Amino acid sequence: MKKHNFSAGPSILPQEVLQKAAQAVLDFNDSGLSLLEISHRSKDFVAVMDEARSLALELLGLTGKGYQALFLHGGASLEFLMVPYNLMTKAGKAAYLETGTWAVGAIKEAKAFGETVVVASSKDANFNYIPKGYSIPGDADYFHCTSNNTIFGTQMTEFPDVDMPLVCDMSSDIFSRELDFSKFGMIYAGAQKNMGPAGVTLVVIKEEILGKTGRSIPNMLNLQQHIEKESMYNTPPVFATYASLLTLQWLKNLGGISAIEKQNNAKAELLYAEIDRNPLFKGTAVKEDRSKMNVCFLLEDESKTEAFDNLWKAAGISGLAGHRSVGGYRASIYNALPIQSVQVLVDAMKEFERTA
Amino acid sequence: MKKHNFSAGPSILPQEVLQKAAQAVLDFNDSGLSLLEISHRSKDFVAVMDEARSLALELLGLTGKGYQALFLHGGASLEFLMVPYNLMTKAGKAAYLETGTWAVGAIKEAKAFGETVVVASSKDANFNYIPKGYSIPGDADYFHCTSNNTIFGTQMTEFPDVDMPLVCDMSSDIFSRELDFSKFGMIYAGAQKNMGPAGVTLVVIKEEILGKTGRSIPNMLNLQQHIEKESMYNTPPVFATYASLLTLQWLKNLGGISAIEKQNNAKAELLYAEIDRNPLFKGTAVKEDRSKMNVCFLLEDESKTEAFDNLWKAAGISGLAGHRSVGGYRASIYNALPIQSVQVLVDAMKEFERTA
Structure with a gap:
């Protein structure tokens, strides 16, 4: 009997994705080679990365709107660090909404960089609600929120209109509902809920918000570097990226x-x-x-x-x-x-x- | 015809590893679920991570010698950054041997942290040899070298005796030859040559060399955090870790x-x-x-x-x-x-x- 899989993540993937991914491990594109043993610079894999990046933007309605999609190592937890590295100015500050465990983690990393204002928190009720009616300091470099709180079962339905980049951890609800994604300056999501297996993270970034911090950013944490290298600054997580592409194709075919x-x-x-x-x-x-x-x-x-x-x-x-x-x-x-x-x-x- | 695969990386893996990995994508351990859709906290995957960590140390002859093995996100390129973060003291310095493109990358990240001495370089001859007879500043926090230079086809056969931690990027020759691995304070290696598919990095670290920098280290870059969380600080790269375990098992069975x-x-x-x-x-x-x-x-x-x-x-x-x-x-x-x-x-x- 096939299980009814309610796992919180890594979590259920479409059956056809699993079958195609398994086949690629044995023989990729009838090449006589496994997906696991070909160069990431090979024509076949470059095509995977290119399609994954453009399909992610297409599904989010962001094609041609100044965004780049990246498939990176590290999980959303590394983005907790990359967000302030790439967006918090040296003398600046950041604003965060605290709605659960992952928001707490993101706030902790930001605090090591500079002034980090928690505009509201639902910690008082074990995060069983989304705070509303908070005000965001107008001089913050960005506002960060978590769209869906996997552990506590809450989800944001409205996002504030702000004059600064709106940054959102959408790890557990990306590609699940229509939103005006062009409201966001940066969206990131670990793959292992709606997008693919663990081991790859989608970052969607509006290019114009980068390059303004005055910070020296280590290469592997520098989103501009990753954009310049077309999401292959170093050897990418090949298999997880391919399985994510298969899932995005499944979603597109579904409508x-x-x-x-x-x-x-x-x-x-x-x-x-x-x-x-x-x-x-x-x-x-x-x-x-x-x-x-x-x-x-x-x-x-x-x-x-x-x-x-x-x-x-x-x-x-x-x-x-x-x-x-x-x-x-x-x-x-x-x-x-x-x-x-x-x-x-x-x-x-x-x-x-x-x-x- | 099965290809004769001389790819530099990602590169050839044992046929039995590919078959077992493909099977796990369809059904892991006869669980009725794919390896890609189970929790990384499940008993079955925790067993994978534990065995991978202990088998890596066993194969290197480091069991019971104060070392920890970690399977992390990010590739060796993220280790270029984690090395100075975890080992370079605030007022200290580091010593590097420049033997190729990857050494250059490691040096670049270190320079952003503090004084970084390049003790010798073979850049003058397009890295076609390994420098010898160099001297290492006695007050360096660590000495870093690259054991094998994938691009230029050179390999170190001798490693200096130093009084500081010896740090080595062994991405392209880990598990390929006997060495006294207990000489090293830290060894790291992207999996995609001798160990598994792209998407996971082995870090072998002597615990006693950590915690001495006086730096505040972001969580995802902090090796002590990763040790404390038994290599699951965040969702690990599940599939790449499992395929690496299969490769290590293959190597053990071979002798x-x-x-x-x-x-x-x-x-x-x-x-x-x-x-x-x-x-x-x-x-x-x-x-x-x-x-x-x-x-x-x-x-x-x-x-x-x-x-x-x-x-x-x-x-x-x-x-x-x-x-x-x-x-x-x-x-x-x-x-x-x-x-x-x-x-x-x-x-x-x-x-x-x-x-x-």
């Missing part, structure tokens, strides 16, 4: 972000409706800020944990355990998760109500 | 470094003997410094290039073009390349002598 957003809305509605209806469960995030990617919920009666766990495991569900800082359950319902899997979970919850 | 070194010596002797015997070819590196990993050679008469290229391509050889900064040919004969492939190349060179 792009607008098509997947409809599916994601349907999945989220189905699951939240059951959480709200079923008296045995309760959601952890404030309703208006609920994430459509990570659905966090608890049992009303924790003593029934083992019984419920046995039930969903028997249904072929995996990856449902909540993060230790929230407890309970977290159903990650990323792009590649079919609504049928959500239905299996909902059915298990209903069954639990009947039998518990 | 370890001492066994592969014999094969590597035989391959290098076979090819260099033909270069020296055949009047149509000449090696580019000084004989005593010739690399056993990257064999660089030229045609005596460049007008015959097309004829020779046609001949080796017809023999099923790929990846033989020299780097643009040297020209001619480069046969990379890494661990996974069978001696039969070297024989095919030697036969092509002999055939060329008969027919050219």
